[in-house]
Amino acid sequence: MTGLFKNEKFWLVAAGAAGAIIGGKILKSPKTRELAVKGLAKGMMFQNDAKETFANMKEEAEDICYEARQKAEKDKGVCQCNEVKEESNDEV
Numbered sequence: 001m002t003g004l005f006k007n008e009k010f011w012l013v014a015a016g017a018a019g020a021i022i023g024g025k026i027l028k029s030p031k032t033r034e035l036a037v038k039g040l041a042k043g044m045m046f047q048n049d050a051k052e053t054f055a056n057m058k059e060e061a062e063d064i065c066y067e068a069r070q071k072a073e074k075d076k077g078v079c080q081c082n083e084v085k086e087e088s089n090d091e092v
Contacts, residue, residue, distance in 0.1 A: 004010055026032055
């Protein structure tokens with residue numbers, strides 16, 4: 001019997017069984033469930049906030065891109081008008 005207590009494999013099996021029993025008790029406790037639900041709720045809130053922030057960033061980027069296109073088209077139109085005026089002055 002003393003050889004059994006000196007056996008490393010016996011202690012590994014005993015520790016595994018004890019861990020499973022204690023782990024089962026912990027997982028089934030109401031406090032653990034409450035903490036898990038609160039953690040999950042916070043994670044869902046974080047995910048929703050991240051999605052909202054990303055959507056806002058995307059809208060702002062689209063606005064900036066639209067304004068840049070408008071400015072480019074306006075600048076392009078101004079350049080073409082100046083070129084036409086310069087060409088007409090050269091001909092005279």
